[in-house]
Each structure stands twice: as structure tokens, then as C-alpha cells.
Amino acid sequence: MQVSDEVAIEINGMNKWYGAFHVLRDINLTVNQGERIVIAGPSGSGKSTLIRCLNALEEHQQGTIMVDGTELSNDLKNIDKIRSEVGMVFQHFNLFPHLTILENCTLAPIWVRKTPRKEAEETAMHFLEKVKIPEQALKYPGQLSGGQQQRVAIARSLCMRPRIMLFDEPTSALDPEMIKEVLDTMIELAEEGMTMLCVTHEMGFARQVANRVIFMDAGQIVEQNEPEEFFNNPQSERTKLFLSQILGH
Amino acid sequence: MQVSDEVAIEINGMNKWYGAFHVLRDINLTVNQGERIVIAGPSGSGKSTLIRCLNALEEHQQGTIMVDGTELSNDLKNIDKIRSEVGMVFQHFNLFPHLTILENCTLAPIWVRKTPRKEAEETAMHFLEKVKIPEQALKYPGQLSGGQQQRVAIARSLCMRPRIMLFDEPTSALDPEMIKEVLDTMIELAEEGMTMLCVTHEMGFARQVANRVIFMDAGQIVEQNEPEEFFNNPQSERTKLFLSQILGH
Amino acid sequence: MTTLTDPPKEHFRLSMLLYDTRYRSATIQVIALIGFMLLAAWIISNTIQNLEALGKPVEFGFFGEAASYDINQRLLEYNSRDSHLRAAFIGLLNTLVVAVLGCITATIIGVLVGVLRLSKNWLVARVMTVYVEMFRNVPVLLWIVLAMAILIESLPAPRAFRGDEPEATMKLFDSVAITNRGVYVPDFLFSRSLGDIHLFGTSSLRFDISLDLVAVLIVLAGSIFAMRKVSAFAAAKQESTGDRPTIWYIQLGILFAPMVILLTALGCHLGYPELTGFNFKGGTHMRNSLIALWLALSLYTAAFIAEIVRAGIMAISKGQTEAASALGLRPGRTMRLVILPQALRVIIPPMISNYLNLTKNSSLAIAVGYMDITGTLGGITMNQTGRELECVLLLMLVYLSISLSISGVMNWYNNRVKLVER
Amino acid sequence: MSDVSFVRTEMLPEQAPPASEVGLIGWVRHNLFSGWFNSILTVISLYAVYYVLSGVLPWTFQSVWNANSLTECREIMMATWGSTHGHACWAVINDRWLQLLFGFYPSHLYWRPILSLVLLLVALAPVLYSDRVPTKMLIITGIYPFLMPFLMWGGTIWGPMSAAIGFVLGWFVYNLLNKQLSELIGMIGAAVAAVIWWLILSSYFVGVMDSILPIGIEAVQSRQFGGFMLAILLGVVAIGVSLPIGIVLALGRQSDLLIVKYMCVGFIEFIRGVPLITLLFVASLLLNLFLPPGTNFDIILRVMIMMTLFSAAYMAEVIRGGLAALPRGQYEGADSLGLNYWQAQRLIIMPQALKISIPGIVSTFIGIFKDTVLVSIIGLFDVLGLANAIRADTAWNGIYWELFAFIGALFFVVCFSMSRYSMYLERKLQTGHH
Amino acid sequence: GTVDDVKARGTLNCGVTTGLVGFAAPDANGEWQGFDVSLCRAVAAAVLGDASAVEFVPTTGKTRFTALASGEIDMLARNTTWTFSRDVDLKFEFIGVNYYDGQGFMVPKALGVSSAKELDGATVCIQTGTTTELNLADFFRANNISYEPVPIETNAEAQQQYLAGACDVYTTDASGLAATRATFENPDEHVLLPEIISKEPLGPLVRHGDHEWGDVVRWTLNALVSAEELGVTSANIDELSAGTDNPEVNRLLGTEGTLGEMLGLDANWAANAIKAGGNYGEVFAKNIGEETPIGLARGLNAQWTDGGLLYSPPFR
Ligand SMILES: Nc1ncnc2c1ncn2[C@@H]1O[C@H](COP(=O)(O)OP(=O)(O)OP(=O)(O)O)[C@@H](O)[C@H]1O
Ligand SMILES: Nc1ncnc2c1ncn2[C@@H]1O[C@H](COP(=O)(O)OP(=O)(O)OP(=O)(O)O)[C@@H](O)[C@H]1O
């Protein structure tokens, strides 16, 4: 697990409002190539919003976001470029229920990357094997368990060969037995050196793979640190409170 | 906890099909008055189906079932008789959401047993006290927690003063904190000598109260034994596999 | 006195009819069936007695007699000497015409309005809401009557086109006349026509098929087939290289070139409507009653369809759009590849039941004097012959078969697109 | 690596968003002019709204309210505005609005339909607001079906009484036979007893009681019903009576008794497959043919029968939806407690299924209510029929838009509020407590 | 028979149109007024002695015959043309003619048409469900000219379409045309063409086979006609009822002979009928005559003594 010096994401003085509500306040963050960052924080603190801004799913109103050297502006071309560099996995999988697993995985490569179908299918099978469900390729999402669906969602993102992966609470909608299989997949991905930003409450996962843990509250980054430091020696009162709740459970 | 010699349930060569699918295969089982039996087995092995046959919720196609000396046949009178002798508690409680807890408990006594309302309410309060929620009597099921609802369901069955109680995974839809309160109620019931058949994966409960554990797989009774023997010294390969999964978890 | 005994078997007791689940359901069904048959027999015998008293035994011979009335809007040739059966047939075709036209426009308007109602543009969304609520909450009969009144009052009468300085002029290079009697548009004439085929001889069901039209259709079918081949080729190309070649100009060429050649060969030209005498002559005439009915039915049904479309799109969770965007799909593609295929499953079944309603509502045509099946068979024919029973029963039968075929299609579709679930 | 560690010492306060995000400007920018496409749409809609309003508003408000005939109206318009176009003559509404609302119902008895309507709302309250209204009010709901006809048609009180007695009798016979023999026999016996009472004994009973104790109010012929009242009456009767029929049909359609099931399916699909107007033709032309020779009851009753059958088919589908929405566990719960089929239906299934179906029932009612205008085609004087009759009066011959605007507005107000109400119910059901 | 039914019921059920200017329409109080309506009232007065004991049943072109056949109404007084097939095939009995009419055409003066034969290619508004539809088809067919029919349900709508120019010609019974024209904003801009293309004897009808009832209605109508001929009016009837020198008047008014008894009615049945709305002439004048906005001339409907067709058989 090496972190290069190359900058993957750079956020500078970013602010965002929903109407009059100030959700993200003066966010500054630099993520290097190969870094794995876990974002934690109480509900409503703006974690999802932050992640979604990186993918232009939400617009930000102030500040700049540079992803892989491209500035996230209103320019459609830039947005397209960034989206094809950045994969995203959602809490509720958001698989396309009318397409088979394989079609889910090949849809974007074929229509966005203009990959020949054959090649796209090979790639898809490759990643489905990686997430250990190649045998389900011809089923429909509705026929899989939650954990399997989430792994398909990861494979689907990977098929676009992104340089950065964003995860928004990928395990919080899953039954406990299934959480593990998804986390295993993510750990494997991390070991391969993928740049990852992951919103999660799985602290075991954070300890194991993260380079850095970011704690957000009330729309701001309150604390960031290496996992060991963060868990053993939290600085801010809010972090302490949060950790006592999470870990005490 | 005494077991009498009187036979409560006698199943002989019972077979059942769903369409062409053979769910229950040649079931033979005798349960004595006051016996407490736990049925375990992997998902889809036919545990629920077996239990539901005892209550005529499902029809069986071959073999005989005698409950408390009455044969379960196509005769409506027999079915009515058996249903009023046998109480059943479901995984999802199946309380009636439009009636208060008290009304839930008095409904059947009033309409089926033709008990005067007053008396029925007294009985109901008695059993609600027994399951420790008399104070909720006037609330609606939707206002109670899962554990409380399941206890109401037990009380509702008891109000019909059944001689046999069937439980179909009574705790599997509950959050962990609530499982205990329901199991406690069931243990109390067991201690009073109620004849009980209980499908459950709570092995602690099985050890504590069961006279006998029955292991089912693929629609057949694969093994039955006293709990200690069953857990410590399973005979069949399938049982071993199953136990390793359940207990290893 | 016999020594033989039956083999022991569970002997049947009468009470088992009531208590045994096996016999009980049979008992109930037999009672229900007997009740039903008694009722039916009672009604039929009453009817026979009553008809006898009226001296009108059930018979359908009057269908062969001359109808003696004229029908203004018709697809096939008909005159007042034709039989009642033919009049009914013409009416049926008119019903189908307005139903099909109505379904098409209702769908277009409905989808448009449904999408616009979801628009972020506050004003547009409000205007569409007002439209939907207005139309949904006022009886369709009123809309039909109003549409007719508006057409009659707001459009110019043919006489307004007359004179040196007419108050009204024809539209589109003097080719289309819009009057309060209807719309006159140019039609296609063939100077080297191939003639007609006559089907069913001179019977009531007779109709002529223009060979010119057949030729046009064949060529069109050929072109479409070729176009599909081309797009299949493009798709194959995309599969193998990932790039989809631009083919729309080839497709256009395939579509139009043969058609142009054929039409020239047939000597095709337009017949323009012209004001002669009291009315415009020439061209194709669409009566205002048809237009009013069509307009009112489509606007009314579109209001319902809009709601269905809106609900259908909203039912596809926002997550689907987000996931597609996150994969880099543009909004247009997202709509086509992700949202629509899913929304259609939700939308189509209620949409078809609205088509059904529209078809049934078209029976209100009599309010504006459009001669559909209710106007001919259930209107003038019934009125002139006094055969209420036969006419009404036949009328119901016709509508029932239309409805059943539509719902048959619906069931087939539903079964086809059912989502695979665990 | 200490460079990654960061602790915020002071929390940032909430800041006001940039000006372009909020306020009128932000709103207009976001809602009306976000992008060129939206701007074009905005302009087009603005124009459309202006076009419609500029036509309708002057017509509506520069109008004549007091005149005795259209000619007089026109004279006033000429005198005031110098032209007869573009001005409404609301005088016709002023002259005839009571007739449009009540038809030919005797004017000194208008309180009866009004009271019926008010009582209807009272009777519905315990059903619609079961959580806020005492259950005792259900008594009114029970009495209403007998009280309403009495109020509307008047006459002797023994008619509705005798109808009610039929039900009581049926109930009595059912209980008796149910105890003695079996439930099935009980139900058949109850039905037979009630039918015998209604068809044969009831008329003697009414005759005798009426001569002993003549209690009654002034009778009104159903021919005198008309106008908007007729629409409401037809709608309420059709929905009210079709509810039990619909329940039976829905249960029949769900049942596994094949013959019963197909009879129900056949009926439902037949009714739903033909237009209402053909059923009204049946009511006006054929229904008498189907009944024993010499039977003759008036057209309004016949229309009510056909409308009821019509709405029963739709009602059955609505209730079937409600039944399907109930989890299987409810049936099993009832079964395992030993409740029999009818007890389970009555105590467990129907109360819940009907509650789920209320929005659907309201929508069906709106549909039926709108469809009542079709009765004008068979010559009944509902609002639309009356409008035609008014135009046949020498005084108002030639008037058009005003009547239709009035009728449209009447329907709009009623249907719109009901549809809003049903949406509200739907939302309440979705989020609602149990 | 129906006579007894009506007496037992205490009201007469009389079928009328759903609304035709001058012939039948409800006023603001819901009271029916019009020429046909007066006949219903006269019959009610004759049978029941009370001109207001009538239930008016509005019928459409489609429902009128069924309503009569099924017994829902006792008589139909709804500008219905007496034709062979209605009388014979449909099993009704026309008991006389209360208005002699014929189908005519109305066109705007501006069209410059002076004869129906010049209407080739014209668009013609007609009311459906009446004999006019058939006459029209026959007329144009016989003259070998083309036309385009616009079928319309009610007179009011036909009028609107005609005025807006959606049809060139409006055809219906000449009485209807005149009545309609009278209510136009500018009646002078429209002319009635000279051709009357059909005979339209309009009369009340009853069910076939019930002769007693048929007689009652027939002779009530005749009584109104005779009354006019004999100079009996609602103004002088009370005076004349005391007895006159004219034996026919006496027989009519029941002071002499037993005509009423023969019909199964009171002796003064005819007097009641006449009192209800006056004699035929009065009814005509009040509802559709020249003094009314409708302004129909008596024309064919004058007494035979004045050159018209009204000719009541003698009361003896
Ligand atoms: N579309 C929206 N419009 C208005 N407010 C929003 C919107 N989406 C989110 N918010 C608000 O923004 C705040 C941050 O939301 P966000 O989803 O980013 O929180 P989160 O940290 O991801 O919480 P959770 O752990 O619950 O997912 C919340 O207060 C939320 O209510
Ligand atoms: N109504 C039915 N129709 C057809 N097959 C059914 C039906 N109900 C259950 N089955 C099948 O019968 C088998 C036994 O089901 P059953 O519910 O008895 O299993 P179980 O042992 O209770 O499993 P679980 O632990 O998941 O509750 C399963 O394979 C199931 O798919």
C-alpha cells in the first residue's frame, strides 16, 4: 500500500448551501493518489454531500474542486471526464433492476467508453470474478441477496476502470452476515492501491485499511488523523463523544 | 416439568406436496402431554410447514395427524375443535393492527368460545400480566416494540386456553435486545408444563427447556434426541454441519 | 335378503355436504349455480313474455333492410340505400378511428404534460397542474360539448372564405382550409392509378382496397426492413468496435428514395380543397364533430395519462438516475437506457386501461352527432326500427369484444415485462 | 506522519448563502430561468396564461346579472358596452340556479335534500375519522341508508321501516339457524327470509301499519328530482349500495370456488367492458323487459339500479386491491385462533381492507359522480339535461356558455375537493400509524 | 284499462319532449308550459277533473316509444309524426292530429337560395331520431342532389350550429323552424324556403289495444277542437255550462245527453278539459300563436270552416 505524491483530489475553500442551509463549510482537503480515506461523523453532518460533490452529483457554490487535475466546473466536458475517472458505490446499491448483472456492468463501458461489447463483457466477467460472483452474471439484481448486490455495484463501478472510488455507507443497508463479504471486497481493492474515499461507520475497516480518518460535524472537517491516532487519541470533544457512542455500542 | 404419558399429538406417515414438490416426507412423531420439543434445521427444510400442518393451516395429503385425540381430517368440526385446542405464535406476530391489545386478546374468546366480554377481558388481563405488559392493554399493536408485540401474540394465544402451543421462529424477526424478553416468557410457559412445539434457532433456549430436539432436513426428520446429546454428540453428518454453522456464528 | 356386503368404505352422510371441506365447496358452488340459473331463466322468460306482448319477437332480419339515413363522416362508401348492417359497420369503423386517433394524441399530450409537471420550472409545473386538475374534475361529456361549441363559435364558416376580401383564408399555401364545419386537407391522387380490389363483393361488409395504397405500403415496409438492416449493421459494428457509425442519412435515403420513385411512377399529385358552392370540395374532410370528440377525449384522457406518467417516473427512485450519472451516462441516455424501460413497466398497464376508458367514452359521440357505433346501431337504427333489445345487446357485444381484446393485450404485456424477483 | 493530523479548534458559524441562491432573485433564477430551455418555456407559459385570462376574465366580470330573458340581457349589454360579444349573461344563472341545483323538487321542501346531505357527512364522519369521532356515531351511519330515502322521497315512514325490518329479520333467522344447524344454512335462510319479507309481506305490513299509525311526510315523486342534487343522489346511492355488492364480488373473485369465481369475474369484466351509456340504454329501454310483465318502476330507480351495478364492478376491483394489500399473516392469525371464514372477514379482514380502499372508493365515487351527467342523454333532467331544457325556454333560447361554465364549476369544485381529500387520505394511510 | 289506472293513481303520466320551444319546456318554477303540455293538462282535467294532476315525463327521440310501450307513461304528447309503421309495426295508436306540420328548410338570406332544389352540396343540420332524417335522405335522393347531413341531438344545439354557419341549412318541422327563427337576434336575416318536403301530422298517441283510453284522449282532443268551432272559450264556458240553445254545445258540456258516462267519465269532462287551458284556438294562441314570440300562423291548423284541416267529428 503505497501512497504516491501525485495529487488525486484537491478541494479548496469549498462551501455549499441547500437553500439557506449551509451544509458544507470551508472544506479544504487534499487526497493523494493511492490514499484511502475514511470519513466518519454523526448523521446529517454532510458526509454524503461532500462525497457527492466530488462526483458532481451535487453542485457546490463556492471554492474549487480539482479531480485528477480537472476542475469540477459547470463545463459538461469536465464533468463527463471526472465521472469516468471516479466510481461511486451507494448505500442502496442502485443497480438497474431491468438489466442482468452482466448488462449492469457493461452498460456504461459500452455507451460511455464505447468499448466493444465483447471486450466489455470480458472486463465485466473479470471484475465479477474479483467480487466472487461470476456465476450470477445472467441473473437479475432482484434475485440476489443484498451483499451480492452491493458487490455487483462495486464491480459495476470498477468496469469503468476508475482511478478513484467513492463509497457512501456501502454496508449500512446490509444484514450483518453480508457486511463481511462486502468489506472483504473493499479491503482487497484497497490492497491493490486504489484511491478510495469511504463514508462508513465500520471502524474495524477504518483501522485496517485507512491512511487517514476524517471526522466531520456540522458541515465541517473537525478532525483528521491516522486511524490509530484518531481512535486512541481523539483531540476534539465532538470526536470523543462520537467515538464513545460508536464504539460503546 | 413433568411429562405425562398421555399422547398430545400423533403423526403417522404424513406426506405433503406443494404441487410436485415433496415438502414433508414420511413424518412420524408422537408428542406427549407436557413435552417441549424444539425443531431445528436449515432454511427450507419444512419446519414451518410441519408446524402449520398441525394447525390445519396447511392440508396434508397422506398419513394421519391426531391432535388431542381428534383426527385432523376434512371435517370442519374437527378442524375447529383442534384450532381451539392449539395455539400458534408466528414469526411476524400477526397481531390485528386495527384492534387494541385487549381487543386482540378477547376477540377469539368472545367470537369462538362465546365467552362473555367481561370474563374474556379478565382472562386477557390475566395473561397480559403474565407476559408483563398489562399497562399496554389499550394501545394498538403499532405502538409497541417488536418484543412486546410478540409477547402480546403469545398472550393472545393463551387466552384461548390451548392445551398445545406451536411457535414458528418467534424470535427471528426481533432485534437482539428483545429476543430475551420473549424467550423468558416462553421459558416461564414451559415451566408451567405447557405442551410446546417450537421452531427456533435459539440453541440456548433449546438446551434450557426442551425435552427433545428434532432436526429436519429436506422435508424429513433426520435426527432427534435429548438436547444435551443432540448438541454434544450429533450423529448425522448433516446435523454436525448444521450445528457447526449455527454455533460457529 | 342379499348376503353380499359392500367393501367397507367411509360412508357418506348428508351432513358432510355442510361440514366436510371436500364437499362443502361443491355444495356452495351448486347452490350458487342454481341461483344463477334460476335468475337467468327468470329474466329470459320475462323477456320472452314481454316481447310477445309487444309483438316484437327477437329477430335480426331488419339488419338487411335499407337504413334510409345518411352518414356524413365515413371511411368506406355508403349511401342511404345500404343496409342497417352496413351502417353499423361504418359506425364501428368510426368508433375505431376516433379511438385510435384519441389514444395516440392522448399519449403524446399526456407524456408531455406528465414530464412538464415534473419540470423544475415553477410556472410550467403550475400551468400543467391546472390543466390536469381542470380536465380530470369535470365530466368528459361537458368537455366534448364544449369542444364542439368552441370549434363552431371560434372558427370561420365556409362563407367567410368567399368574396373578394374574405374574412378568412386558407392556411399552408392555400392547401388547408380550417372551417367550423371541419378541416379540409389535400389528399393524394394518382393519375396512373392501379385501380382497386373489391373485397366481399356487394355485401354489407364490402370494401375496396386501393392497389396504389397497397403498393405504397409494400414499398414502405421494404424500406423499413432495409432501415432495420442498416441499424442492425450499425449495432453489430458498435459491438465489435465500440463505435456506432453515423447512419441517419443512409436511413433517410432508404426511406424516401424508393417512395419518391414509386409516387412519381403512379403520377401522384395532391388534390387541393376548393371552395365551390356551399362547401369546400376536394381533399380530405375531417368533420368538426370528429375533431371535437377527438380533441376532448384526448385532452381529457391525457390529463389522466399525465398523472400516470408522472407517478411512473417518480416511482423510479432518484438513486437510479444518480447511479447512471455517476457512471457517466448523459441525461438523454439515462432516460432512454435506465429510466424509461423501468418507468414503462409501471406506466403501461394503467395507460392501457385509460385507452380502454377512452374507447368507451367515445360512445358519447352522439352528443356532437358523430356517427360512431352508438350513433348508428345504438342510435338511428334502433330508433327507426324499434328493435331495442337486439340493437342494445349487439352494441354491448361490440364494445365488450373491443375491451376484451385491449385487456388481452394488456395481460400479455404485463406477463412479458414482469420484473424478475427473488 | 503528523502532517495529516488536523483538529479544528473553533467551529465555523453558519453563513448566509450567496445572493444568487436565495430571495426573489434566487427563486426566479432557479425556478423560471435556469437555462435557455426553461426560459423559453416560461415565456410560452406566460403568454398562454395571459391569452386565456384576457379572454375569460372580461367575459366573466363584465357581465349582466339581472335580466329576465336573453333579449333583455342583450339590450343591457348594448346599452352598457355597445356590443353583445365578450360579455356573460349570468342572469340566466340568477334566474334558474335553484332549479339547476334541485331540479323540480318542491321548493318548500328544499330542506330535506340539504338535511340529507348534512346527515350524510355526519354518517361518514365515524368512518373517515375513526380516530377522532366517537364510535357511537356509527349508529347514525347504520340508520342513514333508511333515513335518506325517507327524507328524499318522503311518504310513510313504514316503507323504510319495513326495509329495515327485512334486515333485522334476516339477522334473526341467521342466528337461529346458525345455532341450530349450520352457518351456511343460516346464511341461505336469512337471505330467503329477507327476500320473502321484502317481496311479499312488506307491502301488507306497510299498508296495515300506515292505516293504524299514519306517520309520514309529504311524498315527492322521483321524477321531481333533478339538477345537481340528482347527480349527488345517484352517486351516493350507487356507491353506497354497491359497497356491499362490491365486497361480495371481490370475495367471490378471490375465492377458490371456481364456479363462484368465474361468475364474479364474468360479471365484473362484462360491466367494465361496456360503456356506461349502453347500461343506461338498458335502464331506459330494456330493464322493464327483463322484469315480470306489468312491473313498472320509474326511470330514476332504474337508472339507480344500473349505476349501482356499474359501480359495483369497479368497487369490487378497488376492494380486491385492498384485500391484496393485506399481509397473509392476518388470515393465518385469524385462522389459527379458530375464527371461521365469515368471522375472519367481518372482524379482521374487511375492517382493514376497507380502510385501505377508502382512497380508491373516493376515486370511484368521483368517477361515478362525473358519469351521472350521462343520464341527460336518456332524457333525465340532471344539470346538463336541465341546461338543455332551459335553452328550450323562449326566454333563454340561445344561451350557451354561461350554463356550461356554471355546470363545469359545480363539478370542478366538488370533484376537486374530493380528489384532494382522497390524496390526503392516501398520504395519511402511507405514513399513518396503525 | 288505463282509464282506471289513471283514476286510481290520481295523476296522469304524460310523455313530453325534453324541451322544445313553444311545445314543451319547464319554466323557472318547474311548471311545464307549451302546446303539447296543454293537451296533457286537458286530458288530466277531463279524466281527473284537475288540470294540474299531471306528471310530465321528459322523453328523448329514443326513449319515447319504450316509455309508452312499457306503461311508464299513459300517453305521449310529443310532436310525434303519425306514420304507418309507428301505428302498425310499433303497435301504437295515434288518436288524432293536434298539429299539421311539414318539414321545411331555413337558410340565411345572404346565401341567396330561393328553393331547396338549389341546395346541392349544402350542409344540412337535422335532429336525429326523428322522421326528418329519413325524409331528408329521400328528398335529396329523389332530386339527385348531394348534401352533407349534420345530425344533432337537440334543437338548441342545431340552432347554435346554424347561426354560427356550421351548416347552411336547418331542416325540421316548419313550426319548429318558425319558432326557432323567432328567437334569433336578427330573425329577418333568415328565410324559410317554400318547399315543404313531407307531411308531418303530429299527434298524441297511446298504446295499441286500449280502446277506452284511446277514446278518452281522442275525444278530449276533439272536444278542444269542437269547442273552438262552436265558440266555447274558457271565458264563456261557465256561462254556457248553465245550458244553451245549441244542443251540440249542451252535449259537449254535459248538460244534455250521457256522453261523459259513455266514456266512463264525469258529465262535465269536456268542460273541465276546456277550462284547463281554453279551446284549441286559445291553446294555440297562447303558446305558439302570432301574439307569442314564436308567431306561428294558423295555416293548416285553422278550422275547416276557415280553410284549414281541423275537423272534429260531431259530438252526438
Ligand atoms: N436535497 C437536499 N435538500 C435540502 N437539504 C438536504 C438535501 N440533502 C441533504 N440535506 C441536508 O443536508 C444535511 C447533510 O446531509 P448528508 O446526507 O450529507 O448527511 P450525512 O452526513 O451523509 O448523514 P447520514 O449519515 O444520515 O447519511 C442534512 O441536514 C440533510 O438534511
Ligand atoms: N405455498 C408454498 N408453495 C410452494 N412451495 C412452498 C410454499 N411454502 C413453502 N414452500 C416450499 O416448501 C419448502 C419448505 O418450506 P418451509 O417454510 O416449511 O421451510 P422452513 O424450514 O420453515 O424454512 P425457514 O427456516 O426459511 O422458515 C421450501 O422449499 C419452500 O420453498
Ligand SMILES: [Mg+2]
Ligand atoms: Mg449519508
Ligand SMILES: [Mg+2]
Ligand atoms: Mg419457516
